[in-house]
Amino acid sequence: MVRTVSTPIREIVAFETQAGTPQEAMIACPFEDLLFGGARGGGKTYGMLGDWLSHQDLYGANAKGVFFRKTYDELEQVQEFAQKIFPLVGAVYRTQKRTWFFPNGAMLKMRILERDEDATKYQGHEYTWICFEELTNWPSPKPVDKLRACLRSGAGVPCFFRATANPGGVGHNWVKARYVDPSPPMRPFFDPEQNVTRIYIPATLDDNPLLTKNDPNYWKRVEASVGGDKELLRAWRYGDWDIVAGGMLDDLFRREIHIIVPFQIPYSWYVDRTFDWGSSAPFSVNWWAESDGTIAPNGITYPRGTMFAIQEWYGWNGKPNEGCKLLAHEIADGIVEREHQGILLNLTINDGAADTQIWDSDPIISISIADEMLERGVGWIKADKKPGSRKQGWQRLRRFLKAAHKFPMEEPGLFIFNNCTHWIRTVPVLPRSDKDRDDVDFKSEDHSGDSTRYRLSYAIPPAGSYETGVPG
Template sequence: MSRVVIPYKPQPRQQVYHQTEADEILYGGAAGGGKSEATIWDALKYAMQYPGSRQIIFRRTYPDLKRSIIARTLQVFPKELGKYNQSKYEWTFVNGSVIELAYWDNDSNYTNYQGAEYDVIRWEELTQFEEKWYLYMLSRLRGSKPFPRSVKSTTNPGGVGHTWVKKRFVSPGPAETVHRIRETDDEGNTLFWPEGTPLAGEPIIRSRIFIPATVHDNQALVQSDPGYLARLLALPDIERKQLLEGDWDVFAGQYFGEFSRAVHVVDPFEIPREWKKYRALDEGYTDPFVCLWIALAPDGTGYLYRELAQTKLLTSEQVEITRLNSPVRERYEYNVADTSFWNKAKTENITPAEIFAQKDVPLIQAKKERVNGWKRVREWLHVTDEVDWVTGNKYKTAKLKIFSTCVKAIEAIPAMMHDPRKVEDVAAHALDHIPDALRYWVMSQPTAAKGEKPWGANPESLPGGKREDFDDEDDDLPEVEGFW
């Protein structure tokens, strides 16, 4: 029997990746961590260890696949172990194992994998892919042979899939820890094993782990190309944090780059009764219906203190769930809503706004200016340096704060990206409904003059308002046409 020497010596972080067992594994997080190299050798090892196994490695485009995976495997895979079929883009090995090399660049690729079965599915640069493609391929992870099955991916931060990848792998908890995650449906309900399976009635749980790696973990690259590290250091701020440091809170194309958890996210507290309160709503059925509860402090700081985002609610259910989540002790200055609430259905002679009004939730129409609206949101998110006049210490703050319990808003706001066709606008995004509702509220607030507190602290800035018309008691608020 001939002896084949594998020309690969894994770096320490690559070794951790090779030895880790979980249903879903994400490796990388920065440039130069040896991600692609780890992928191809991990695939070869599995192919040799499990005769007759089948794997697939995805890149987003064919040029990427050809330049990285195909070229590298042709260069380093020992020819004694297998042959590459150029027309099928696949390696077939002497023990019957197969590694497919594929690209997925649009929704039509679904049809390529109907009925397919894989023991390991591998995604290179996972943040370049859409979440629905990843989830669909989970259904292709199956087979009759008792092999260990998993999805193993690599990536840098950034790209169209940044938010969902971060949520799935980075946000659940500490890195290098296997997290056991309950599978849920679209509404967040726990899924259970069906009857007829060994775990019937038990929650469906999958294990996930994120294994970070940076260029510093790939000393082979640093030694062979010392200038690579210098080139990463010379990148602009966002790209440097993303590619060198593996920072998941920033990425290229991010719209609200000023968003900072340390500044904008605060622990919940009891909102004082005298603070002015508002609700902002975005309509949806297949897309989520959104309601945000926002309070305005006397110093002009806005606090997003409660959120609701749920799909497949009829208008009557939307107004009911809004009321259920609004304590009777809370009074609202007004409820600003998407103009679509005033659209009549073809089969009905009543608008959603009228249904809300019938249930004592009167709505006012939002100003739908997008670019100007996003600029106003930026103003509320803008981070400033302030001084604590008691201690003399400097600190950073912003006009908008978000309770840590509003997890969907905290996820959505930093996920927004610039529209490549209209860079001043936000690109369409699966999570843009909460930012839209926030924009409606911001646009309903008059802009304060320099040195003046936003209205809520300044009654004269309310349209039609004069100072003598207002009393400090909530019960004596006048009814201003257009708001009630």
């Protein structure tokens, strides 16, 4: 299909879709929310630029678009393509405004959205076309949904949300659940929760004959980029979303199952606390109750060994992954204070596991964080830090979460009281590491996750779990 784009001065062919390809179907698609791609080299990026050209051509000065990538370098690649196509219709890029201006008055902002909280900057903006390239690069849909709220037009122009993605990024699971699982490809479906019609249009390398012709080495470069991960390579070649990828837990964590209303802990249950130390990074103190199989005040009898995160203290400065730099004795005093009020009042609270680095002595005053806290009445046992313990810990956490899916439960599971807001904010979205997909990305906000791992290493394991590691 040849799409002609009219400008006040001339009529130019700026963009030609490859006839009969998914790219053509995508640009003609009338539905508001569309995911395009699912494989490498299917013509996703080009397709999106073509879709915008079509949109601005139809709606002129009323067409307001914004194109997002996660990082600056990635956006640069898109810009390279845009520089080839957009000037052909007379569009000009103003670097300071990071925006393409079209002769008919349409404009397209080119933006990065690196941190979730950057999305709030767009509150009150109005766009008729929003594109997120490589949607699985975003660990959660939160910033995406904040932006979707900006999709509106005072001029009555139809508004579109467009995204591209390949399987396997940190956002693999939520993107798959949103676009791929509900309906077969090319079949639109209505999402009543977000009141929108969605469609997934797949495209693979086979749908882009121009690429194989013009760049015969493309696939070799893709192969080199996966570091031997054959499963990921297959997914990228054929658009297979059924791979184990994405977040460490988001395929198992279910808000409606795992987050529960707090109840008074029965006195016969074992209660303790765990600690992941941090100063410039956050620390996390988590209090746990372990069911002994007696009935809980909410009327449910949980299997013996079921774990409940009942309270937390997250030492941050209000910004994700930034600590509040409290000193050891201040943290200890804060813990004691918290154990004398609220849900913890009158419970026997045992010393649980903490990150072993708190036993390292300060070379100048030769006292460790653990010593200092013990002086204030807060003791710890050493967390299991043996080689492989991280991966085993995540695996255990997955099993505990999964066990809670069954009702009635057969094995001990894990539940989170709804007051543990930082656990709820950070743990379900823990991303897998690019280097080792069985481990969590070290750079992520993993402090509540680590503290949870420490506790589960000496909990009663669900069947098939690893051996119980006894903290020494």
